[in-house]
Amino acid sequence: MTTADQAFVKKHNQNILLSEIIKRSPISRAKLSELTHLNKATVSSQVAALIESKLVFEIGQGQSSGGRRPVLLVFNKDAGYAIGVDLGVNYIRTVLTNLSGNIVFEDFVTLADPSFAAVGPLLTDRLHYVMHHAPESPYGIIGIGIGIQGFVDEEQKILFTPNSKWDHVDLRSFLQKDFNFPILLTNEANAGAYGEKLFGTLRDCQNGVFVSLGIGLGVGLILNGEMYNGTHGFSGELGHMTIDLxxxxxxxxxxxxxxxxxxxRTFLRQLSRLKGRTLNDIREALDLIRNNDVNALNCLDQIAYYLGLGVTNIINIFDPELVILNGNLVESSPLVMSTVKKTVAERAFKHVESRCRITVSELGREATAIGGASFAIEEFFENRETSL
Ligand SMILES: [Zn+2]
Incomplete structure (x- = not known):
């Protein structure tokens, strides 16, 4: 083997060990060797390199059936921090997470003006604010991941945002002037799906669908254990499948x-019609739901019925293990889930429907922001320099 080949093999082995330690820590070197089929000398040298890189540390002593008790290895989830952003149409939610996707700080602002001229500088400002809340760590801020309600192309440029009407905006170059670490952009529903895959309900799932319901509707697809992006990165526009010709x-x-x-938007319009006055603020409508307002619950039931129709199509197309629903309205009342499930049970193929779970997002309103951070974290692990 050439030196380059040897370096590649060492890096590969080190990554295998690191991913096992992340999944199973605390874990002993002997157990790692057993699980990865790497010999004890390789495990020992590569674990030493991981300890050196501060991504792994040793703790106390584990249980042993006899003889010397093994020292256990733990993933240092606080070796660095990622920033995740959910860039909504009328809000910016920013989270600071450790390398296990746990939120350590969160910021939320509403947007009065959705134009890029207003949002760009405000986002820069919020990122600085959140960044300064990162605890001391060996790697510091490892990257920023941003979920966008719109189309992001292969070059990470925003082509178009249907609701805030951004057209060909290079947000990454704009932010890169202020921030000297990797910045990744993706569609918000894809971010949510990926966050659930890495740190939430989709963790052990091969085929899962994440439905993000907000001012618009986006869908993120995990197929065969991977994010499905489509040929040009524009998959998941299921909000635009026809349900009424x-x-x-x-x-x-x-x-x-x-x-x-x-x-x-539809919910607010229908509720406004029933109430005979204009409701623009979803928070006011959510309060009405909480207070069991009959008009609000009727509108919600109708929304849930249509949600169930779309979910039926999704289940019939993808035969997923899990469909995750996320959004203010989804979380607002158990009525939504019961109507969705009832509609799906009436309409989807029985043998498919009976095996597919439909559930509310585990990451909740932070799903997209955590998802943004999860892309940054994955990029960090893929591209980090390995000390050999
Ligand atoms: Zn459409």
Whole structure:
């Protein structure tokens, strides 16, 4: 083997060991050797390198059936911190997480003006603010991941945001002037799906669908254990599948799109009609739901019915293990989940539907922001320099 080959093998072995330590810590060197089939000398030298790199440390003593008790290895989840952003149409949610995706600080601001001219500087400001809350650590801030409600191309440029109407915005270059670490952009539903895959409900799932319901509707797909991005990175626009062929006209050019029947915008419009006054603020509507307002619950039930229709299509198309629903309205009342499940049970293929679980997101309103951070964390592990 050439020196380059040897270096590659060592790095590969070190990454295998690190991922086992992350998954199973605390763990002994002997157990690592058994699980990875790497010999004891390799485990010993590569674990030493991981300890040197401060990603792993040793603790106390484990249980042993006899003889010397082994020292256990633990992943140092606080070796660095990632920033994740959920860049909504009318808010910015920013989280600081450790390398295990645990939130250590969170910031939330609402947006009065959704234009890039207003949002760009404000986002820079919030990122600085959150960054300064990172505890001391060997690697410091390892990257920023941002979930966008819109289309992000292969070069990480924002092509278009349907609701805030950004057109060809290079947010990454704009931020890179202020921040000297990797910045990654992705669609918000993809971010949510990835966050659930790395740190949430989809952790042990091969085929899972993440439905993010907000002002619009986005879907993130985990297929065969991987994020499915589509040919050009534009997968998951299931909010624009037709559920009413003669339905209302959508901004995408189609008619009767699913999103038009389930979004927060639709909910507010229908509730306004029943109330005879204009409701613009979802928080006010959520209060009405909490207080069992009959009009609000009727509107919510109708939204949940349409949500169930779309979920039926998704289950019939993908045969997933799990469909995760996320968003203010989803979390607002158990009524949503019961109506969705009832609709799906009535309509989907029985043998598929009976094996698919539908559940509310474990990461909740932080799903997209944690998802953004999860991309940054994964990038850090993939590209870190290994000391050999
Ligand atoms: Zn549409």
């Amino acid at each position: 003669a339905g209302k006209k959508c901004h995408c050019g189609n008619r009767g799109c699913w999103e038009l029947y389930v979004s927060e």
